[in-house]
Amino acid sequence: MDIVMDAEALNAFLGREFPQVAGEYRVERVDPDLLTARLTVGEAHLRPGGTISGPSIFALADLAIYCAILARIGPVALAVTTNASVDFMRKPEADRDLRAECRVLKLGRVLAVAEALIYSEGGTEPVARCSMTYSIPPKS
Amino acid sequence: MDIVMDAEALNAFLGREFPQVAGEYRVERVDPDLLTARLTVGEAHLRPGGTISGPSIFALADLAIYCAILARIGPVALAVTTNASVDFMRKPEADRDLRAECRVLKLGRVLAVAEALIYSEGGTEPVARCSMTYSIPPKS
């Protein structure tokens, strides 16, 4: 599938459409096979025991998968997550950013499916695995 | 299963352990069969198109399920989510709070499973369904 939005275009889109969170997230690289995105971990993402909250990990996976789909179909702000499945596997490092590596498995006319592995920056074993389905609105 | 923490005890626990988010969430009722919790929806939870973000819905489900388990086993801060599955089914109302209704399906020695339905306040059809598995740390 051709890439129609690169990292710069995706980050500009996030800044326009999601100003509440765009400062925390950054798309770093968009290849035909892999998109990588980063969450700059701050105080608000931390939890007792020196870890990062589940919802922060979920939010990074959601954003990375959304961007991986937009990279292929263009800036469709109203694509929505219909299903998400997450395995939280290891404790992330509280003092490191999180990195998502995302692959699109299916891009249909109506539904897209993608998965993301989440790593602590510098780590080689994933802290979480996430798969999501997005519903793509019909072209008007 | 007996209830060992009521709504007041759970809210006090959240305030102590999760001060970053405790102001947004409130356990409203704890029965043997059902726990209800509320997210006070604010600007940070909103998204384009007049809706509430997926991560905000996930966070409410996670908190409600965590509290439903603690209500039965007591204040074990280190219980952790190992798996979550969410279906986002309807668009929530941007100008209403979200309410979670949570049921514990299994409370084992090592794993607990619970599910939550999420509603816009005053609504009768769920905006989301979520099931989660929690890993319970061994007693020391």
Add this chain to the structure above:
Amino acid sequence: MDIVMDAEALNAFLGREFPQVAGEYRVERVDPDLLTARLTVGEAHLRPGGTISGPSIFALADLAIYCAILARIGPVALAVTTNASVDFMRKPEADRDLRAECRVLKLGRVLAVAEALIYSEGGTEPVARCSMTYSIPPKS
């Protein structure tokens, strides 16, 4: 949502369309709120340790959810499962049939979401929980 196929109509449909498996499964009751279906457990469903295989439990949940959707939209043989999430929570009894209790949570134009709890016949605690999304083909 109105019921347009009752248990008899669903069982006749299964016999016509799924002759390979229709003998094992039976829809027992179709109410607006709840569909119940049964798997007659036989040798082929058993596994070591006196239990019933995961795929047998999955198949019962899939069939019950499919029927619960057809009960509302009529005999659309080509509705397909797009996502399934299952929690296996307790060991089923090898010498009892399995019963599914299924609820439809959303019936949209394109997607339907339903969930099923699976019980050993006579049991009160579910052996498994399952949620599924079905894609509904457009009317031609």
Add this chain to the structure above:
Amino acid sequence: MDIVMDAEALNAFLGREFPQVAGEYRVERVDPDLLTARLTVGEAHLRPGGTISGPSIFALADLAIYCAILARIGPVALAVTTNASVDFMRKPEADRDLRAECRVLKLGRVLAVAEALIYSEGGTEPVARCSMTYSIPPKS
């Protein structure tokens, strides 16, 4: 993680412990990074419209993931699936076998997580994606 059971040992184990299904499934290759297994598709796996049933796909994923875990921990017949999430993405070819490619993402003391992509033999796009959690019984 070291491999302690190769394909031959796993197939012999399946033949002993799961005689009902061992003829249909075959582990083909076990590498440190990837296990591949095959379902020989027969009449019992087919469904209307020239496709393969969801439960057959689920069963292949379950078997491949089980074997990928046993390859690392040895013949522990009582490891059990606690959670499964499946995305059915494309219609499999009715006249081709199915191939599972399975990766272990976490092998903990108590829980293991793995995922499988399922392909029609000769195909390059996955028909399904599956992730599962297994509970590993304590060593006695």
